[in-house]
Every structure is written in structure tokens, then in C-alpha cells.
Amino acid sequence: MSMVITEECVACAACEPECPTGAIMERKGLYVVDRKVCVDCEGYFDRPQCGEVCPVEGAIIDHKGRPLNASGSLQGTWPKETNDGTVATWRH
Amino acid sequence: YGEEAAHRYARMHVAVAPACHIQCHYCNRKYDCANESRPGVTSGVLDPEAALDHVAATQARLPHLRVVGVAGPGDALANPKRSFAFLEGLRRRFPELIPCLSTNGLALPGYVEELKRLDVAHVTVTVNCLDAAIGEAIYPWVFWKHRRRFGREAAAILLENQMEGLERAVAAGLMVKVNSVLIPGVNDRHLPQVNRVVSGMGVAIHNIMPLLAPPESATFYARMGQPVPDEVDLEQVRAQCGGSAHLMRHCRQCRADAAGLLGEEPRARTIPIARSTVSSEIFQVAVASRTGERVDEHFGHASAFRVYRLTPHGVGLMVKQRPVSRHCHGSDSCGESDSPLQRIIDTLRDCRAVVCERIGPDPQDALRAAGIEPVQRFSGSPVVEALSTLNREWRV
Numbered sequence: 001m002s003m004v005i006t007e008e009c010v011a012c013a014a015c016e017p018e019c020p021t022g023a024i025m026e027r028k029g030l031y032v033v034d035r036k037v038c039v040d041c042e043g044y045f046d047r048p049q050c051g052e053v054c055p056v057e058g059a060i061i062d063h064k065g066r067p068l069n070a071s072g073s074l075q076g077t078w079p080k081e082t083n084d085g086t087v088a089t090w091r092h
Numbered sequence: 093y094g095e096e097a098a099h100r101y102a103r104m105h106v107a108v109a110p111a112c113h114i115q116c117h118y119c120n121r122k123y124d125c126a127n128e129s130r131p132g133v134t135s136g137v138l139d140p141e142a143a144l145d146h147v148a149a150t151q152a153r154l155p156h157l158r159v160v161g162v163a164g165p166g167d168a169l170a171n172p173k174r175s176f177a178f179l180e181g182l183r184r185r186f187p188e189l190i191p192c193l194s195t196n197g198l199a200l201p202g203y204v205e206e207l208k209r210l211d212v213a214h215v216t217v218t219v220n221c222l223d224a225a226i227g228e229a230i231y232p233w234v235f236w237k238h239r240r241r242f243g244r245e246a247a248a249i250l251l252e253n254q255m256e257g258l259e260r261a262v263a264a265g266l267m268v269k270v271n272s273v274l275i276p277g278v279n280d281r282h283l284p285q286v287n288r289v290v291s292g293m294g295v296a297i298h299n300i301m302p303l304l305a306p307p308e309s310a311t312f313y314a315r316m317g318q319p320v321p322d323e324v325d326l327e328q329v330r331a332q333c334g335g336s337a338h339l340m341r342h343c344r345q346c347r348a349d350a351a352g353l354l355g356e357e358p359r360a361r362t363i364p365i366a367r368s369t370v371s372s373e374i375f376q377v378a379v380a381s382r383t384g385e386r387v388d389e390h391f392g393h394a395s396a397f398r399v400y401r402l403t404p405h406g407v408g409l410m411v412k413q414r415p416v417s418r419h420c421h422g423s424d425s426c427g428e429s430d431s432p433l434q435r436i437i438d439t440l441r442d443c444r445a446v447v448c449e450r451i452g453p454d455p456q457d458a459l460r461a462a463g464i465e466p467v468q469r470f471s472g473s474p475v476v477e478a479l480s481t482l483n484r485e486w487r488v
Contacts, residue, residue, distance in 0.1 A: 010121050011137075012166055014111035017173070018238075045238050053235045055112065055121045074115060076232055076312045 001063045002038035003050055005031050008059040015050035015060070024050060101158035104150050108178045110137040112166035114196050114234040114250060117312040118273060118303055121166075137165065140177040144185055151186070159214075161192040169199040172206075179210045190214065194271070198234060198250055200257025208264050215261050216269040216299075217254055221279045222286055224248040229278050232312070255293075262294035269297040270337070274329055276303070276319045284332040291335025298333065299340035302326055375402040375486060378414070378440045378464075379475055380448035387470045387478055391451035393418060397436075398475075399443060402483040407476060414439050437462045444486075447478050 002023070005015075009031055016024045016031065021044070023037035033050070040062070041048045051060045051068030057075060058067045112121070138146055151157045160182060162168040168175045175193065182191050192214035193207065200217060207215060221227050227247025234246040241249060261268045270290045272283055279286075287298050302321045305314040312318075321329075330339055378397040380389035396415045400407060416436045433455055440446060445465040449472070456466045470478035 008122070012110045012112065012121055013137075014113065014166070014170065014235075017111075047239065049238060052238065052240045053111075053113065055115060057122075074233065075120060076117070 001040050002035040003033050003040060003048055003068070004061050004063070005033055005050075006059055006061055008056050010056055010059070012055065014053045014055065018049040018053050020044040020049065102154040102156040103159035103161065104147070104154070104157060105161050105163040106143045106146065106178065107137050107163075107165050108140055108143045108174045109162055109164055109168045109171035110166045111170045112164075112196070113170040113198055113236070114167070114246075115232050116196075117230055117232065117318075118275075118305060120309060120311045122310070140174055140181060143178050144181045147182065147186060147189070151189075157189065159190045159192055160186070161194065161214075163194045167196050167198070168193045169195045169203050172199070172203065176206060176210065179212060183211055192216065194218070195257075196250070197254035197257045198236070199253070201253055201260055204257065204260040204264050204266070207261075207266065212266070214267045214269065216271055217258055217261075218271040218273070219251075219254050219258070219286060219290060220273050220275070221247075221282055222251060222255075222289055223282065224251055226279055226282055227251055230275065258290065258293050258295060267297075268295045269299060269340070270295050271299045271301065273303050274300055274321045274326060275313070276321050276325060278318075280321070280325070280329055283329050284334075287333035287335040287337065287339075291337040295337045297340050298335065298337040300326065300330055300333070375444045375483070376400070376442055377402060377479060377482060378443045378446045379478070380446065381475055384475060387447055387449055387473055387475055389449050391446065391448040391455055391466070394448065397440060397446070399440075400475075400479055402479060402486070407479040407483060433458055437464065440464060445482065447475075447482070 005024075011026075011029055011031055013026070013031065016026065019038075020041060021037050021039055023034045023039075024031055025034065045052075048060075048062075048068060054060050054069060055074060057069045057071050057073060060068045062068065112119075147160055162175050162178060179191050179193070182189060191210070191212045193212050194216035195218075197217040197219065200215075220230050224244045224247040227250065228244045231247050231250055233240050233242045234250050235241075236246075236249050258268060258270070270286075272279070272286055274280055274283060283300060287300075290298060302325075303313065303318070305311060305318055305320050307314055330341075333339055376399055378399050379387065380391055380394040380397055381387055382389050384398055394416065395418055396413045398413050416439055417432050437458060441462060441464070443464055445467050446459060447467045447470055450468055451459075451466050459466045467478075467482070470481070
């Protein structure tokens with residue numbers, strides 16, 4: 001089991017120092033997870049740290065290919081339909 | 093830094109800090125120039141050693157260089173190892189230069205001592221509000237204590253750290269500046285209060301600057317059609333700010349890697365891609381070419397210019413073709429004011445140079461007066477070759 005960094009990555013390096021096992025490294029300007037070293041933060045934190053800090057939706061996926069930060073989860077997707085059918089503005 | 097100094101001394105921003113621990117709605121890390129450093133391309137962010145060499149090269153080019161700042165493209169204090177290694181080296185190799193740093197303030201309380209030790213006398217903190225209810229409309233999340241926090245909780249954590257950071261920095265004797273982004277409908281009525289409070293805390297300079305949200309930035313605000321303020325809005329808010337902090341009015345909202353004399357850089361020259369921009373400067377160049385392959389068109393005969401971006405990684409994509417009406421119709425109307433020529437120049441105002449086969453003396457002067465360099469020496473050469481050469485020369 002291991003996290004995977006996808007080509008959405010913008011190489012901002014935020015994840016690298018957060019990884020408790022040192023599984024994330026830079027390779028030619030890109031960031032990759034060493035599958036043999038990554039433990040999905042089990043035993044360290046309740047959530048994978050790379051996924052917690054990453055600013056880009058879809059840049060980190062789990063071993064089943066599910067994004068830790070789905071589309072719209074970080075940058076916002078408002079205005080969206082509310083339950084009563086009106087369109088909410090982004091300012092709540 | 094100060095208004096007078098801005099016109100006498102040069103400053104540079106050094107892009108050594110790529111990471112950030114918060115999200116602002118006026119920033120999108122995916123679509124700032126970072127997408128020029130996507131997989132397969134080397135990163136435009138400099139490691140601390142390379143950044144010091146870059147300072148040396150810039151110093152040779154700008155003898156008035158006095159101030160060197162770490163301004164991102166992420167947050168200087170979210171990258172403590174890189175930022176402090178750079179500042180340590182700066183103090184060792186360039187003791188005559190004044191280091192400064194800008195931050196969103198989240199990590200500031202813990203680093204004030206370190207900044208003091210490294211002689212970083214100037215710190216800029218971006219404070220857009222004091223109230224988490226406003227902050228949640230600006231900051232969707234922060235990463236704090238191993239978890240991403242959202243909404244009002246996120247804003248509250250950030251604002252609390254900003255205040256504590258400001259307090260500690262002032263107490264430590266640092267010269268503290270506050271930047272505030274004016275976001276109409278979000279914090280415009282609130283900024284006079286920010287001004288009052290930070291002034292009361294001993295902040296020396298308050299810089300209120302307009303939100304930038306061009307569509308191509310793809311930031312949340314840009315996508316939501318958030319209005320941006322004009323000069324009048326800006327002055328209205330500034331007029332309500334009566335605190336002791338000096339109101340800065342010469343800010344040009346430079347990129348994370350800008351260099352030069354502030355007074356000599358027209359705003360049009362700095363490409364406002366996103367608030368938090370990446371890596372080295374990007375230049376735009378207009379080319380007069382019939383097919384796009386060779387520099388084979390006379391400036392006055394061109395009915396469109398192809399505008400290219402030159403990035404630290406090479407010649408970028410063509411931005412777009414800009415149609416213009418030919419300025420030369422063979423008549424003697426050439427060079428009149430508000431002429432077709434003037435309109436062409438307005439169209440190309442964000443370009444650093446125009447590369448063409450040939451160009452008459454009057455249009456040359458007019459271009460130079462507008463800060464655009466006419467370039468004829470690539471006449472007949474492949475466009476790509478001309479652009480690569482300029483890109484290389486401009487980055488020495």
C-alpha cells in the first residue's frame with residue numbers, strides 16, 4: 001500500500017517534509033513516493049500527511065487510484081445548487 | 093520598502109520557497125506559472141545555492157541592488173529549511189544586502205527569533221482581515237498541526253497566528269509591514285479597521301493593494317467573477333485609513349522573482365498571472381511573421397502579431413495572435429498621434445520586444461518610448477531561434 005503522486009503535481013514540495021517515513025523524494029524536479037517506504041501514515045497520523053498538505057486536487061491518489069483530495073474539495077466549487085433549489089453564492 | 097528608496101535602490105525577489113500551507117482564493121498553485129514546471133520540465137524554483145548565485149549575477153547587472161527578499165512563490169516560512177539556508181548564505185556572501193521576507197503569518201510566531209538571528213530586519217505579513225467570519229471567504233483551508241482545517245476554523249487559526257506573529261516581530265524590533273489585498277464586497281469596509289489595529293500594534297507600513305483576478309489565473313475569485321477594485325476604490329479605502337502605519341502607494345505587485353528599480357518598472361511589464369507566482373520572470377515578445385516560421389514581415393505590414401512567452405524553461409506557447417490594423421498604408425499619415433501606430437503599440441504594451449523583419453525609424457522611437465524594444469537583427473531567421481536567443485540573453 002502506498003500513496004502515489006500523479007502528474008497533477010506542481011512540484012511545490014509541501015508534502016516532502018511532512019512525510020513521517022521519508023518516502024517522498026524529488027527526482028529531476030518531480031516528486032515521487034517510494035512504495036517500499038510509504039505506510040500511508042499508519043502508526044504515525046490518522047490521515048496521510050501528503051494528502052493533508054497538498055494544494056492540488058487529484059495530485060495524490062491512494063493505492064486504489066482514489067484521489068485524497070477530490071475535484072472541488074480544495075479550490076471550491078461554488079456557486080452550487082442548494083437543497084431548496086436556489087443557487088447559493090460562494091459567500092454563504 | 094520605502095518610497096524614496098524605491099527609486100534609488102534596486103530590489104530583487106528570490107524564488108526559493110515553493111511550498112505553502114494555506115490556500116487563498118486569489119491564488120491557484122496549479123495554474124500560476126508553476127505549470128511551466130510540471131512533470132518533465134525542471135523546476136523554476138531555485139535551490140538555496142543556485143539562488144545565491146542568482147543574487148551575484150543580479151548584483152552585477154544592478155549595481156544599486158540593496159534589498160533581497162524571499163517572497164515565495166509559496167510561503168517563505170512554510171519552507172524554513174530552504175528559506176533559512178538562503179538567508180544564512182546571503183548574510184555570509186552578501187553582508188551589504190538587506191534581507192527581507194514575506195509570509196502569510198501562519199508560522200511566523202515560531203520563527204521570529206530565527207529571523208532576528210539572521211538579521212532579517214524587514215518582514216511583510218499579509219493580513220486581509222481580523223475576523224474569521226470574513227477570513228473564511230478568503231481562505232478555504234490551512235494545514236495546521238498535521239491536519240487540513242477548513243472554513244471558519246481555518247481562518248481563525250491563521251488570523252490568530254498572524255496577530256501573534258506581528259506582536260512578536262514588533263517586540264523583537266523587526267520592521268514590520270502589512271500587506272492587505274482589497275477584495276470588494278469581502279474586506280473593503282473592514283480594511284480601515286485592519287489599518288487601525290495593525291498601526292496600534294506598531295506596524296510601520298501598511299500596503300493596501302488591489303485584488304488581481306485575471307481569468308487566466310483560474311483562481312477561485314477569477315472563476316467566480318469576483319469584482320476587482322479600480323484606482324478609485326483603492327483610494328477610497330486608503331482615505332479611510334488613518335492609522336500611524338505609513339500607507340504605501342508605490343507597490344507594483346511584483347512577482348516572486350522580480351528584480352530592478354521599482355520606479356522603473358511599469359505595472360504593465362509585470363505580468364499579473366496570480367498573486368502567488370513562481371520561478372523566474374516570464375517575458376512576452378511580439379513577432380511579425382507571415383507564417384510563424386520565420387521573422388519575415390515588416391512591422392508596418394503586419395496585420396497581426398504572434399505573442400510568445402519566454403519562460404525560464406524555454407520558449408513558451410504562443411499566447412495568441414493579436415490582430416492590428418496595418419499602420420503603414422504608404423501614405424504620409426505615418427507617426428501621427430492616435431494613429432494606427434499608437435493603437436498597435438497599445439495592443440503590444442505588455443510585450444518586452446517586437447521582433448520583425450524591418451521597422452522604420454519613427455515607429456522604432458514610438459515603441460522605445462512605450463518601453464518596447466524593436467528588434468530587427470533576426471530578420472529572416474526562424475522565429476524559434478530568435479526567441480531562444482533573446483530568452484538566453486535576457487536571463488544572463
